[in-house]
Amino acid sequence: DAKTTQPPSMDCAEGRAANLPCNHSTISGNEYVYWYRQIHSQGPQYIIHGLKNNETNEMASLIITEDRKSSTLILPHATLRDTAVYYCIVRPAGNNRKLIWGLGTSLAVNP
């Protein structure tokens, strides 16, 4: 079973920031938080991951709470092309570790 809880759906206005929450209250010390997204009928796309520090890349920012029990993915300026299902996954470090997928959050960016 997935170790994360996400809202099933969210809406966001184009150009605004999209803040997608994720709860992972049972996360272990060696588990990373990963975010992927899946646009309709495509393979998942990696967005960002982190262990305990906040992370930022060209796609998004990841804010992890100090107790690591929850995180937020931030898309700073959402566009229509960001409409997708966003998955938050926790995974232990090390090779061959599996990604366990939940149902994610379906984000609709509206014009």
Place this chain on the structure above:
Amino acid sequence: GAVVSQHPSWVICKSGTSVKIECRSLDFQATTMFWYRQFPKQSLMLMATSNEGSKATYEQGVEKDKFLINHASLTLSTLTVTSAHPEDSSFYICSARDYTGLGGTQDFGPGTRLLVL
């Protein structure tokens, strides 16, 4: 991110035939590849983990004789759905692990949509 390709992107076949799906890592060597299946409006379900040069590890409930996986090189893994039936119709997705340390990422192929008539 690293590039993973799949071929074909979609396939329609008759019940009872076998279908082979290829997964390639184009710009890196992948010692580990993963095969997933996704039914409509559901999440990805891991079918098996494939390590180059060794037998694949299948998840519980996945028939290894029906879903044959071969990972003969560091850039190619194949999934063969043998004697396909309509219930095997699904979206099959592979991913390859670009190991860059403890927090290595998985990159995914575009998926193969299989329709069995």
